Amino acid sequence: MLLEGLETLSLLASEGTMAKVASRLYISQSAVSKRIGQLELRLGKKLIEPDGRQIRLTPQARELLDRVAPSLAEMKGVLADSLTLTDLTPLPIACSETLLAGYLARFMHDYLGRDPHIALSTHHTPVILARVRSGDVLLGICAGRLPPGHGLGAELLLEEPFYLVGSDQDEAPSADQRKILTMDLENPSNRYLREPLAQLGLVPAMELDSYLALIELAKAGIGPVLLPAGLLALVGEQGETARPLPGLGRPLHLVYRQSSLKRERIAQLVSALRRHFHHFSGPSQ
Numbered sequence: 001m002l003l004e005g006l007e008t009l010s011l012l013a014s015e016g017t018m019a020k021v022a023s024r025l026y027i028s029q030s031a032v033s034k035r036i037g038q039l040e041l042r043l044g045k046k047l048i049e050p051d052g053r054q055i056r057l058t059p060q061a062r063e064l065l066d067r068v069a070p071s072l073a074e075m076k077g078v079l080a081d082s083l084t085l086t087d088l089t090p091l092p093i094a095c096s097e098t099l100l101a102g103y104l105a106r107f108m109h110d111y112l113g114r115d116p117h118i119a120l121s122t123h124h125t126p127v128i129l130a131r132v133r134s135g136d137v138l139l140g141i142c143a144g145r146l147p148p149g150h151g152l153g154a155e156l157l158l159e160e161p162f163y164l165v166g167s168d169q170d171e172a173p174s175a176d177q178r179k180i181l182t183m184d185l186e187n188p189s190n191r192y193l194r195e196p197l198a199q200l201g202l203v204p205a206m207e208l209d210s211y212l213a214l215i216e217l218a219k220a221g222i223g224p225v226l227l228p229a230g231l232l233a234l235v236g237e238q239g240e241t242a243r244p245l246p247g248l249g250r251p252l253h254l255v256y257r258q259s260s261l262k263r264e265r266i267a268q269l270v271s272a273l274r275r276h277f278h279h280f281s282g283p284s285q
Contacts, residue, residue: 005039006072008032009047009057010065016054073134080135081259090119091265092137097122098211099141099252102230107276115265125189132255138266140255141273143228144189153261155254157277162249163242164202165235166223179205181217182226196248202226230280252277 011021018029025032040047047061057065085091095104100122112118123131128140129150146154164180182204185194197204202224208214211231218225218235224243228250232239254273260266 002039002042003072003075005035005042006065006068007076008035009039009061010069010072012036012048012055013057013062013065018055073130077133077135077257080138081257085138085263085265087115087265088117090117091115091139091269092119092121093139093141093269094121094123094128094131094137095141096125096128096143096252098228098231099143101211101234102228103252103277103280104141107273111269111272115269118269124187126187129255132257135257138256138260138263139269141252142189142255143252144187144250145192146251146253146255147188150255152255153258155274156251157254157273158252158280159249160228160230160252162226162228162245163232163239164224164245165218165227165232165238165242166221166225167243178224179203180224180226181206181208181214181222183207183211183214184209190250193248193250197226200245200248 008021008025011024012018012032015021015024018032022029022032036048043064045060046058047064048055048057050056083089100108100120108118108120121131121137125142125144125146128137128142129146129152131137132140132152133150140152141157143160178201180197180202182193182197183190184207185191185204186207194204211227214225214227215231215234217223218227218238221238223238226245227235227239227242232242235242254270256266256270261270
């Protein structure tokens, strides 16, 4: 099928290996190779070539994807909207790893007893948005600012404040520039933090791609470490003395294709998520 071949080629462009694409599509590596081979035969051109242990797309393949990518995502979304969703159908949900750890672990434990066919995956926010747009997942729960023109329905669940872990409680953050450890601020969802951090006199000395790594560094007393409120409990004693940073936070959003809310299972899950996050929206957070 032409659509399957194009989808597989698109994933190869982002994942780089047959193994990763096979994992994403829940098929074998040989099936991935077969799809690409059939697409090459159909188009009469070479689309991939080896690049060490990875796969590189040929210039012809990249030109093809540049032309079809928007239409491909829209077609996949339309097909997802048309999929019959029974009580036994897997319900794919994409979530920020930090939100799963900080807010949703107990919620998901309880909700899976009610709907055991939810299929969770974790990603950074840009990937969540792309997967919801394409219909690969039917609901996304993400952290950080959303880019303009993302093309999805979005609801603000919570404005989550940030804290400094390992900071001197008697020292005003704006009194002196200090070096801190943060998440990767080049991530489009986090980039907005650079200016307010500078205004507070805080200088990112180390930017990591994993909150898990930041948590471990905070627990070891290597700080100050910038962490969102939902992760403080995972830090232990260090988290109990964390300093709040007034006015500095990140929005947590629920994102979806508009047509998804017409489906009863998704609407029920969305209602439950709204109620769950409402408990965190009080002044004490």
